[in-house]
Amino acid sequence: MKNEKLQSAITDIDDKLILEADEKKKKNGFLKYASIAAALALVIGVTAIITASKFADKTRFSVACTDFGGFKTVFSGDRNIVVHEKKEIKEQIEEFFADTDKNGFIARITPLEYRFYYDIKEDEFTDLPYVDGYAECICKIDKVSEKYNSSNFAGGGKITVRLDLYLSPSKSISEETLLDMMTDMGAYKNKETKTGVFAIPAKYVNENDFDILTHDPRGALPLNESFYAFIIAEPRCPYGFSYVCPTSDKLFDRLKWDDDILQSAKNFRAFVKENDKSLAE
Amino acid sequence: MDDRQIVKKFFDRDESAIEDTKKAYEGYCKSIANNILSDPRDGEECVNDALFAAWNSIPPNEPENLKAYIGKLTREKALDIFRKNNAQKRMDDNALIPFDELEEAVGENTVEDSVTSSELSRIISDFLLSQKEAERKVFVRRYWYCDSVSDICKRYGYGQSKVLMMLKRTRDKLAEHLKKEGYLYEK
Numbered sequence: 001m002k003n004e005k006l007q008s009a010i011t012d013i014d015d016k017l018i019l020e021a022d023e024k025k026k027k028n029g030f031l032k033y034a035s036i037a038a039a040l041a042l043v044i045g046v047t048a049i050i051t052a053s054k055f056a057d058k059t060r061f062s063v064a065c066t067d068f069g070g071f072k073t074v075f076s077g078d079r080n081i082v083v084h085e086k087k088e089i090k091e092q093i094e095e096f097f098a099d100t101d102k103n104g105f106i107a108r109i110t111p112l113e114y115r116f117y118y119d120i121k122e123d124e125f126t127d128l129p130y131v132d133g134y135a136e137c138i139c140k141i142d143k144v145s146e147k148y149n150s151s152n153f154a155g156g157g158k159i160t161v162r163l164d165l166y167l168s169p170s171k172s173i174s175e176e177t178l179l180d181m182m183t184d185m186g187a188y189k190n191k192e193t194k195t196g197v198f199a200i201p202a203k204y205v206n207e208n209d210f211d212i213l214t215h216d217p218r219g220a221l222p223l224n225e226s227f228y229a230f231i232i233a234e235p236r237c238p239y240g241f242s243y244v245c246p247t248s249d250k251l252f253d254r255l256k257w258d259d260d261i262l263q264s265a266k267n268f269r270a271f272v273k274e275n276d277k278s279l280a281e
Numbered sequence: 282m283d284d285r286q287i288v289k290k291f292f293d294r295d296e297s298a299i300e301d302t303k304k305a306y307e308g309y310c311k312s313i314a315n316n317i318l319s320d321p322r323d324g325e326e327c328v329n330d331a332l333f334a335a336w337n338s339i340p341p342n343e344p345e346n347l348k349a350y351i352g353k354l355t356r357e358k359a360l361d362i363f364r365k366n367n368a369q370k371r372m373d374d375n376a377l378i379p380f381d382e383l384e385e386a387v388g389e390n391t392v393e394d395s396v397t398s399s400e401l402s403r404i405i406s407d408f409l410l411s412q413k414e415a416e417r418k419v420f421v422r423r424y425w426y427c428d429s430v431s432d433i434c435k436r437y438g439y440g441q442s443k444v445l446m447m448l449k450r451t452r453d454k455l456a457e458h459l460k461k462e463g464y465l466y467e468k
Contacts, residue, residue: 004364007380009401010424011356015349017409021421022309022348 284347291339298339299332306348310355316427317359318366327362331355356425379427383452396464408458412451419444420451 282301290298310331314324331354344350396404409417415437422428422436433444459465 005396005398005401006383007360008357008398009405010383011353011360012399012402013409013421013425014402014406015346017406017417017421018349018352018425019346020414021418021426 284344287347288339288343291336292343296336299336302335302347302351303328303332306351309348310351313352313355313426314359316429317356317363323362323366324359327358328355330358330361334358379424382448383424385452401464404459404462404464405455408455409451412454416447416451419447423448 282305284305287298287301287305290301307328310328311324314327314331315321318324318327331351334354334357335351338354339350342350409420412420419433419437419439422433423430428436430441430444430448433439434441437444439447456465
């Protein structure tokens with residue numbers, strides 16, 4: 001122990017911190033299994049043209065939208081999952097609303113699902129870059145193609161701009177390995193630009209046509225309607241999974257919202273309506 | 282008996298205050314000591330030292346929270362024994378790990394001499410209180426309670442990689458914060 005002053009200072013930190021960390025243990029562990037179970041859930045692909053809303057940067061951009069489950073389940077509460085991370089997600093959402101200058105998105109990296117799919121030991125991910133934050137964009141979806149609003153394929157998404165965030169070299173897993181993993185998932189990949197579309201079969205994808213490929217698990221996105229979507233990066237996936245929170249009243253009412261998250265969703269809708277009267281239904 | 286009554290006993294110089302404190306917090310103190318010290322006998326000695334230190338320091342001190350107070354004394358005493366053992370090369374290498382991790386984050390930098398330990402505590406506390414609850418709890422479990430990573434995983438239900446990553450991020454942010462605020466300088 002070289003830095004004794006540092007250690008003494010740690011000893012004498014605020015009582016609140018010491019007592020807080022000694023509070024009773026929280027229940028967990030269920031989340032792990034819930035995430036895996038949810039990973040098997042059917043998801044429905046939807047393609048859309050997406051443009052950055054006036055609330056965000058005007059630049060066109062793309063975001064990753066695919067899903068192994070878990071987050072949307074928490075978000076919508078339809079599987080009756082209670083997880084300790086919910087509060088954190090809610091806080092993140094609120095933080096997002098407090099700063100609408102953000103554009104694109106970043107995601108937190110935890111490798112749980114990838115261990116599941118690739119039988120990778122946790123330790124191998126220890127040095128992966130860890131990017132903080134969940135939601136970073138409000139997007140206007142101009143249209144949704146019926147062709148993709150089906151249950152023929154499971155999830156999917158396209159990453160372009162932000163992929164570099166997730167492919168930073170690590171000691172234990174190379175960029176090459178990560179790209180190979182994407183390929184294993186049926187991904188289109190472009191090593192030069194570090195872009196890729198994954199989980200959607202290539203025949204459905206024309207990357208020149210779309211800035212975003214996403215999905216809604218309930219197949220409930222309104223066709224040929226404009227609506228705003230709140231894209232949230234999935235917190236437990238290296239590639240930035242996401243979820244669409246539509247602003248359509250019709251759709252909104254069809255989804256079962258978890259009480260804790262409901263207010264955030266309402267805030268979001270109020271926010272959009274306040275800022276774009278033409279969109280309000 | 283609640284903490285306030287025990288503290289009153291200390292003020293009244295009633296020696297049963299020590300027994301009451303031991304009764305209430307011996308397990309808590311032992312877990313702190315045993316996380317730092319590999320030999321349970323050292324842990325036992327450490328808890329006794331902490332109780333004695335409480336007797337000698339209350340009054341004049343009047344702790345608002347006796348649990349945290351006795352916990353801090355225990356940690357302090359455990360670190361003293363740890364240093365002594367370290368000097369005598371009798372220590373368990375594993376016990377060093379949390380300290381090493383934290384000091385590694387600080388790197389070759391040194392805490393400014395002009396900064397007092399209590400000032401540094403306040404800065405670190407303020408920093409931790411500004412962090413997300415989950416991250417600061419994990420940090421405190423690791424670097425104050427000296428929990429093993431696997432114990433932290435069990436306590437909060439996190440995976441190992443998540444805990445390691447949370448710790449690394451908070452350490453890095455703390456070091457950055459200290460540097461930015463001018464409390465660390467490069468040798």
